[in-house]
Amino acid sequence: MSPASLHLTVDETGPGVVRELTGDQLAALLGVPGLVRLSPARGGRWRLTGNQKAGLVQLRTPSGSTIQLHLRPKLPVRNLLFLLSYAPTAPWLRETVDAAEADNLLPALADLLARVTRRTLDAGVLHGYRTVEEELPLIRGRIRTADQLRRVGFPLPVAVRYDDHTPDIAENRIVLAALHRAARLPQLPPNTGLALRHLAHHLTGVHLLPPGTPLPRWTPNRLNSRYAPALRLAELLLSDRSLNPDGGQLPTTADGFVLDMPAVFERFLTLALTDALARRGVRCAAQEQHHRLDLAGHVRLRPDLVLYRAGRTVSVVDAKYAFRHVPAPPTEHLYQLLGYCTALGLLEGHLVYAATTRDGPTEHAIRRVGITVTAHALDLDRPPTELLATVGELAERITAAPNPARAEADVPPGATGQ
Template sequence: MMDIAIIEHGAALSLPLSSALGRAVAASRAVEAVLDPETPGRWWLKAAGKVGVATVTAPGGETLTVRITPKVPIRRLLFLLGYALDAKGWRDDDASLDAEPELLPALAHLFERQADRALRQGLLQGYRTTEETSLVMRGRLREADQIRRHHGEFPAVEIVHDEYTTDIAENRLLRTATDRLLRLPRVPKDLRGRLLRLHVRLADVTPIGRGHEPPTWRPTRLNVRYQPAVRLAELVLRGASVEHRPGDITVSGFLLDMAGVFEDFVTVALREALSTSSGYSMLQASHYLDEGHAIRIVPDFVHYTDDGTPHAVADAKYKAEKPAGFPDADLYQMLAYCTALRLADGHLIYAKGNAPHAAHRVRHTGITIHQHTLDLDQPPTTLLADVRALAGCFLPRTSRPEQRPVLSGNR
């Protein structure tokens, strides 16, 4: 078994890999892997926008574990994740894990701490609607199912009833996230012991089966103590979804897509920054580029006036810059957004690199496309202040009038 470490956006690493293992790593898409054309038996590996850890097993049993370290400090990354999950409830001291050099152990520590805090007063209970076939009548009879399945039979009855139980969505998410972390590599031994104790406390809760959608839950005053832990559980399950078997290749681990992390943070932070102003914001709202509603566009962030007229549009772009600066394709995309929404200004927001702020006025249109950067490697208070300053650019100018847009919902 080989274990390697690479850095996000760092230089490619040359490794001696068998043909089977090299192809397996390339097929996993955990990292970019290409055969070295000049040196037989060697492969070039480079981070592909994801951070975390993944173990790839080739058909013959050869195994490679890749640890991908993010460019930003682990504590800062946890802040970005936590703020996007719960902008009002997240505290930066929740991520005081500077001693952890890798993402997975840090996140596992944070989850275990929050879950333990949630369960100190015992498991939360609630009502769950259950449909079942029973020999005892309880709840309400499901007449249609009774006639279809048991016509002329006795005594089985199809019933539906509400059961007061610990087997609710919040506990199922905690149980499944705990189990998933216990299966992942590079979880420290002492932490694994604490996760096992969590598993015992949740032993009577039904885990979520593989391939099944996580159950839905909603924040209420009754589950306040659970909310940070449940949101982290959802994050763990999303990151651990890398576990799969493409053909004869086995991939397991925990990976986060940094583009998604950046987009979620920026759009939530913009929404919070504009929450005290007039109008409202939507994330991932659907509009159409053409009159026939055949070409769908989904900007990351749109702010509307109170009557539903688009007032500002933004897209978050966490990507490597080309040597000359920002990618031109982003400008074309934003031009389409501004044209469809009849806006005079569009905003592209990048994780800070080597390109400065830029503004491009498009010929014959009156549209100006702004390109902003956010420096993620700074204290949360400073970073959020930068987002508020950026959000201030959305307020003074007014778009050209248009009818209320067709929306498909909010993420």
Template sequence: MTSAARTLHPGEPVELVEHAPAVRRALPDPVGRALVAADIVDATPDPYAPGHWSLRAGSKVGAVAVTVPGGEPVTVRVTPKVPIVRLFFLLGYSLVRKGSWRDGEVEVAEHHDLVPALAHAVERQVDRALRQGLLQGYKATEESSLVVRGRLREAEQIRRRFGATLPVEVAYDKFTTDITENRILRTAVERLLRLPGVPRDVRRRLLHQRARLAEVTAIVRGQPIPDWLPTRLNARYHHALHLARAVLDGTSAEHSPGGLRIDGFLFDMNKLFEDFVTVALREAFQTMGQGHTVRRQDPHHLDEAATIRMKPDFVLYGPGSTPCAVVDAKYKAEKRGGYPDADLYQMLAYCTALDLREGHLVYAKGNAPHAAHEVRHAGILIHQHALDLDQEPAGLLTDIEAIALRLVNTPRV
């Protein structure tokens, strides 16, 4: 059942909650179709009320602004069920190694919406990174010059200058602030300034950070984001770069025929939860120091002909590279009566292919407690664990450690 449809006032956002019941809103049809095409929310036109749409958010949270030529932008905001401060703990733990992102390192508690919290967090981290000035480094540069410096590009000189002496085509390493680290920060700041819902005071501070990075070239949209290597020299940039990369991975701008435009930022809670569970389990086993190795998104095949591919989220290996446990993380809406059955069939296939007697499914806590199912005639036991994300980080990591201990003791067939 959806709520009664109502017309949005100019500038009023469409407010949705992750995995909540659908709502009905009066929207321009191009906006509704754009939301469907971009896979932002589930949107269905009302066949009995033209111009009205049923909207339901899934696991993507954040905000997008859809602009129709000649019309006002329509902002759709999806609020996560997980408190913002907990969401940022999951994000931080997933992005960096254990211990380098402390709870409270990023101040977000004052913000209750994702985009304002993200913009505030990135601005604070960029400010900390730049307090000692912009990082400088060497950048490979090719240019035409009136003086010879570095290496002469002979082939290019012949092709472009036809034997003329000047200018010369040269290549050299330039010591500059226009390096990968600063380019990533500049581009993240630019993207945040275009997002809907950034508070005025945060936007003002972001403009200040953009001015500090004015001599740095932003990455053109559509170009791949360059990789950066953590070193001692760029240590003060690490947190800012991790958050900036999350911004660049989650922001988007799409243009469709007719001039319709979508700008926004979305987190996929499925991916965020999966990353947190697998990284936290990996860290737990490293702490144990029992000689196990782990592989995330580990490719395998179900059949002997290797035609049916499977990729468990997490596989634990013992001595001799023998699989000893398998885990899949499942952040998604549960059935009214408990966990989805399809996940059990998937885990049964994993256990069969890996020759394991037990498998483990890890969910975000909802309406079902821990459960275990013994498969008939197979001797395989499938566990379904529930993690309560709305608890202090120490408690959440303790729950992860308890799952890790159970994995160590998983018997083989």
């Protein structure tokens, strides 16, 4: 690093840090909107506060110097890794806990990827059939008749199409790309880097995705189910969705890995609560669009989770990554749930907050409309098994009493959920 480099550590929550910044450095920080919050402080300095992000990113300023920004999560890395790695069909809690030996997100995440990938590849590298079109001196598979008839003169090579049984499939390409990227993460222990490179050598015959290439699509099935945990981590490392909500690459002036913590919490709650409710005969629809709030159907709503039993809407849940320490939710959160319940014809809705306390749920009955909003807190400091037990208790409470539907006589035809 050049002498002009700046090292900053900003906590996800809290008062932040106050530093002197040059115009060059300020421009680099503003070049990635939402990474941190910037506000003027005394003496011409600037206050940098967290913006619910966690990770490490290196920014390049217009003059060529660098800023290494460490965004420190509020949660212990051990707990954060569990939220990231959770999958109902393959919790693999042991690897998650073992990976968090140091309170540093990137090395722990890289170590977790190495552990999970090793376990995945120990059972053998997955092969699949891929359709190949090429020109050969002999016939293999099927002749591409139209291409072959366009030839003039000597009929060789032959234009053919065939199915090749190969390791060069979407699942292996994603895992290989993640192994290469993880091996280049900063602050990586030598042993972890060596393990990642060794695992990459197991994927001989798999093409490495060029930087900036969209990730290939894969479809979960019986054959690739053992790859699911590794693929989940690999896609997380390769996505950079926290800095670009549309899922593209980091800006050319930035490099690193950053997590959007509200998205992490929402994903965990969706997976864990969906699994817990399914055992109670309730189906969850995530991010489902509805247009039933106004009579014309022009207002679009997208609740985090809408719950159905036997095809009938029974409840609505919204995740809030806000560490609440007061009994009442913010007014805007109550308004949001009030709108969801009104549109869906429900008399009760649920807010689920991240928390580091073990406060019980609180009910808030809304005057004149007969709707009750219940606020719950998930203590993310609990061990994984206790946290999942709490999610089970939440599912039990949501489904304990039937949620009577409001009258829908005022809903016109065509204003149904989309």
